[in-house]
Amino acid sequence: MGRDGTKPVAHTGRGFAVPRRRPVRSAARRAACGAIPLAIALASAPHAAADGDRRDSFAITNAAVFDGRHLLPQRTVLVRDGLIAAIGDRLDPGDLPVIDGSGATLLPGFIDGHTHTRFATELQEALAFGTTTVLEMGTRPEHLRELAAAAATRTDVADLRSPSLIATAPQGHGAQYGLDAPISAAAEAERFVAERAAEGATYIKVVLNGVRHIRFGTPRLDAATVSALVAASHARRMPVYLHAENEDDFLLGVAAGVDGFAHHWRDAGERPALAEQVARSGAFVVPTLTAPDRLNDGQSELLRDDRIGPRLSAAAKARLAERNPVFTTVSMDVSCGAVTSLRDAGVLIAAGSDAGSPGIVHGASMHRTLTLLVRCGLSEVEALRSATADAATAFGLADRGRIAQGMRADMQLVRGDPTRVISDSRNLLRVWRAGIETPLGP
16 A cells, blocks of 8 residues: 555556556557547547637646646646646746646546436536536437537537447336337347447447346346447447446456446445456446435535535536435445445546436536545545546546646646545636636536
């Protein structure tokens, strides 16, 4: 362990770092499968400033910097044309506009590894609360078209990636929301993947229903179909993320070679042997601690926080008041046991809020997610890594998640030091996407 309680990391030479215990083949697999189709890459490119417009070029001085891995003492950060040009302690800003960051910490913009997004207003709210990139985990094609257009043309919304519709068994989980393109057999896998790619998907989302299958008889994909979906996706250089609920789901996903897991197992707590198998597979996990939290009314804490509640839209406040009674027996203690096992095994953990689900909102719930990760045993630094550099590594986003030369200037400035007090992440002062500042609202 390092002095901050975190695991040492080993650099891959690709501009980011991964935990030493993760197999080399996982990084290679992400490199092979994580390429973004050209049309989507162009659609999510930073909005270029007009000639003579200096909004995306400036300097920040006297701020502590959490660079995505470590906290650096007071630094100067130079931003030019939406990219981080330099970072150091003795830099001359020259003719750049200067922002004094005294008493504040500069962080990378957060990357939310699990949302369900339908409207550009949700991307707008995400950005206003410091989330600069959203990994959407199931939406309708017509919504994806609108969201991609907003991300391509507007500077006040978060960037987006999406799988479009999800692969699930007929009448499996997702069907109740109209987010499914049901698949009945392994022979349908290539067609399914081709259709999602044509809709603009950058990865494939596969759903297993372990807990629902046992409790409610919800149909579940078989192992052969999941393996066929993984093979068809990887043939197109598209990663596969698996909605998993229990040990059987995780074991099936490991055997099929999925790249990451959405959610954590919900049927038991600490399972070191299972976590070790996930670690050996090279897959990452996005534990959505917001699920048990909302059942215990935890998300309402955001409404009571003067830094969050007054800035929420009416739609977000209504969403926070919603409840999902499906998993009424999921406890935070069980969930924390799962997260502890994953952390101790060296599994790469990426933060995800599950925003868009009942009781969870874009942007604000990421701050609650960080609080819960710390409650479950991660250090403040580890929690922040999971929402920045580690999330970028997990999802193959090599141009963001770090404050380093050449990276996108997706950043947020907060009062205080969230590496010591995680809730200081809520003290938002300013947020930038690709160097363009976004309004924070009321």
